[in-house]
Amino acid sequence: MDFLTWGRxxxxxxxxxxxxxxxxxxxxxxxxxxxxxxASYMVLSRHHKRDALETDRLEAAxxxxxxxxxxxxxxxxxxxxxxxxxxxxxxxxAFLPIVGIQFAWVTWHWVxxxxxxxxxxxxxxxxxxxxxxxxxxxxxxxxxxxxxxxxRELGREVDGPKPGKxxxxxxxxHLAIVIAGLLVVVSGTVMMVRIRxxxxxxxxxxxxxxxxxxxxxxxxxxxxxxxxxxxxxVYFAVRPEKWWITKSMVLGWITRRQYLEHHDPQxxxxx
Amino acid sequence: xxxxxxxxxxxxxxQPASIDAALELLERHGxxxxxxxxxxxxxxxxxDRIKRPSVxxxxxxxxxxxxxxxxxxGLEIGAMTTLTEVVRHPVIKERYSILLKAAEAxxxxxxxxxxxxxxxxxxxxxxxxxxxxxxxxxxxxxICYADTPTAINRxxxxxxxxxxxxxxxxxxxxxxxxxxxxxxxxxxxxxxVVSAEHYFVGPGTDITRxxxxxxxxxxxxxxxxxxxxxxxxxxxxxxxxxxxxxxLVNVAAAAVMSGDTVTRMRIAVNGVxxxxxxxxxxxxxxxxxxRDETTAAAAGELAIAGTVPLHHNAYKVPLLRNLxxxxxxxxxx
Numbered sequence: 001m002d003f004l005t006w007g008r009x010x011x012x013x014x015x016x017x018x019x020x021x022x023x024x025x026x027x028x029x030x031x032x033x034x035x036x037x038x039a040s041y042m043v044l045s046r047h048h049k050r051d052a053l054e055t056d057r058l059e060a061a062x063x064x065x066x067x068x069x070x071x072x073x074x075x076x077x078x079x080x081x082x083x084x085x086x087x088x089x090x091x092x093x094a095f096l097p098i099v100g101i102q103f104a105w106v107t108w109h110w111v112x113x114x115x116x117x118x119x120x121x122x123x124x125x126x127x128x129x130x131x132x133x134x135x136x137x138x139x140x141x142x143x144x145x146x147x148x149x150x151x152r153e154l155g156r157e158v159d160g161p162k163p164g165k166x167x168x169x170x171x172x173x174h175l176a177i178v179i180a181g182l183l184v185v186v187s188g189t190v191m192m193v194r195i196r197x198x199x200x201x202x203x204x205x206x207x208x209x210x211x212x213x214x215x216x217x218x219x220x221x222x223x224x225x226x227x228x229x230x231x232x233x234v235y236f237a238v239r240p241e242k243w244w245i246t247k248s249m250v251l252g253w254i255t256r257r258q259y260l261e262h263h264d265p266q267x268x269x270x271x
Numbered sequence: 272x273x274x275x276x277x278x279x280x281x282x283x284x285x286q287p288a289s290i291d292a293a294l295e296l297l298e299r300h301g302x303x304x305x306x307x308x309x310x311x312x313x314x315x316x317x318x319d320r321i322k323r324p325s326v327x328x329x330x331x332x333x334x335x336x337x338x339x340x341x342x343x344x345g346l347e348i349g350a351m352t353t354l355t356e357v358v359r360h361p362v363i364k365e366r367y368s369i370l371l372k373a374a375e376a377x378x379x380x381x382x383x384x385x386x387x388x389x390x391x392x393x394x395x396x397x398x399x400x401x402x403x404x405x406x407x408x409x410x411x412x413x414i415c416y417a418d419t420p421t422a423i424n425r426x427x428x429x430x431x432x433x434x435x436x437x438x439x440x441x442x443x444x445x446x447x448x449x450x451x452x453x454x455x456x457x458x459x460x461x462x463x464v465v466s467a468e469h470y471f472v473g474p475g476t477d478i479t480r481x482x483x484x485x486x487x488x489x490x491x492x493x494x495x496x497x498x499x500x501x502x503x504x505x506x507x508x509x510x511x512x513x514x515x516x517x518x519l520v521n522v523a524a525a526a527v528m529s530g531d532t533v534t535r536m537r538i539a540v541n542g543v544x545x546x547x548x549x550x551x552x553x554x555x556x557x558x559x560x561x562r563d564e565t566t567a568a569a570a571g572e573l574a575i576a577g578t579v580p581l582h583h584n585a586y587k588v589p590l591l592r593n594l595x596x597x598x599x600x601x602x603x604x
Binding site (some may be wrong): 007009097102104212 | 418419472
């Protein structure tokens with residue numbers, strides 16, 4: 001399997017052109033393999049679930065909390081669904097032609113790319129100014145939580161920290177999406193200079209051949225990575241034990257019981 | 272190592288005697304097989320070492336692919352029928368003279384003796400940046416060298432460019448579109464028939480192909496329905512030379528008249544985009560109108576709507592307008 005494709009410049013130099021589209025199949029396979037492996041594990045293993053009695057006690061102790069705890073503001077939910085729609089359009093317009101379903105995809109692709117870019121800019125501003133910015137990030141402080149989560153996944157009874165607003169899986173996924181998303185958005189915006197749009201004056205010589213090659217490769221790598229990441233995201237969104245999180249992305253709230261069962265009220269103070 | 276351009280590179284040559292045998296070979300060898308018709312496009316690619324197939328399937332021994340037959344109220348032309356045979360066929364001369372003129376406008380007598388109608392409609396673009404083997408979009412790269420500030424793009428597209436600005440060089444294609452021809456395509460999975468209008472693929476849909484032909488598929492025949500037989504035809508080609516040259520722009524129109532009034536018209540142009548273009552806006556505008564200067568002038572303006580000339584091909588805009596005017600008017604002057 002090739003990872004990169006190379007071309008020849010007018011000066012006879014070997015230049016990078018794209019990632020090999022074999023990587024699309026690799027990403028698709030990796031996403032589906034993870035999905036099957038995780039689903040099998042969840043069916044076959046002694047997956048630990050928190051004791052309902054413990055949650056009963058917590059709920060009795062925190063009767064002062066409202067029945068519905070706000071988890072995602074309307075602005076945050078709108079961002080998420082607009083971004084999701086743009087992402088699906090981008091992935092379908094990018095990869096369906098590669099797998100043999102031919103259609104005029106370029107305009108759809110760059111328009112969806114602009115929607116994605118705008119939604120990400122909005123999200124950065126919104127998260128920085130109005131949200132608890134650091135609640136979604138991971139760092140060394142999360143190692144005990146990671147250890148406890150892993151042991152719990154392996155069926156061990158362990159005391160360990162509950163997450164704040166976002167479970168560790170959410171935060172790790174967000175980190176991966178930030179890296180792939182920013183890479184795809186920045187490289188894609190630069191690549192728009194090479195096509196005809198009403199927004200940019202075409203300038204195919206803005207960058208040198210090698211830099212263009214790196215830009216296309218970065219865009220391709222981020223794109224194929226997003227295929228696997230989106231498969232994983234959709235899989236977790238529809239899993240029964242995660243459905244309460246998905247529902248909160250639609251409705252904006254979770255129940256008091258879900259809040260106390262899954263979150264540490266010290267790390268995420270409900271208002 | 273220097274490229275030796277006069278010598279054919281090594282490849283495995285197959286000369287099947289039937290369509291089925293050819294299709295079996297194409298299936299067996301997949302994308303490494305090259306379909307050879309008259310060879311006039313192919314030999315450039317092969318001798319220049321730009322395309323390097325390991326297998327060449329020569330169709331010249333397949334009798335089923337040759338000849339012109341009556342089919343219903345129209346004709347069926349085998350894809351390996353030479354352009355000279357098309358030009359000399361009495362029924363084409365009598366009922367489809369627009370195709371005669373288009374085929375006769377292609378290249379030179381010697382090339383028409385060898386070149387086939389299937390090859391003429393399926394040939395690759397002549398963009399020299401692409402044919403020089405550079406890694407442009409059409410060759411799988413990420414740039415169009417013909418659409419840069421310093422590019423020599425006098426012969427390139429003014430319409431429908433999507434990253435690539437190469438044009439389709441076929442003379443017979445607009446005539447076939449005007450005649451509402453159908454292209455018969457066969458593969459091991461069976462037969463499919465697509466209209467001539469939809470036989471061609473633009474760069475927006477697939478930047479590496481000129482036609483809908485997929486790996487393992489063969490264009491076996493072109494069917495001319497009786498719909499436009501004996502209509503009032505117009506074909507004109509403008510090129511730098513009168514013979515042995517590709518069109519800068521060509522136009523083909525078929526009109527059915529009721530007195531001075533156009534009852535219906537089909538009109539197509541080539542040399543202005545990556546595919547031959549049917550002009551439905553022009554057809555709609557002229558329908559029901561007199562075939563006069565006023566109608567022709569309006570049609571010419573409609574034809575050039577949306578054109579985006581490159582650095583060196585702005586002349587194609589008035590050329591297209593005037594050719595469409597002439598075609599709608601039905602006379603050169």
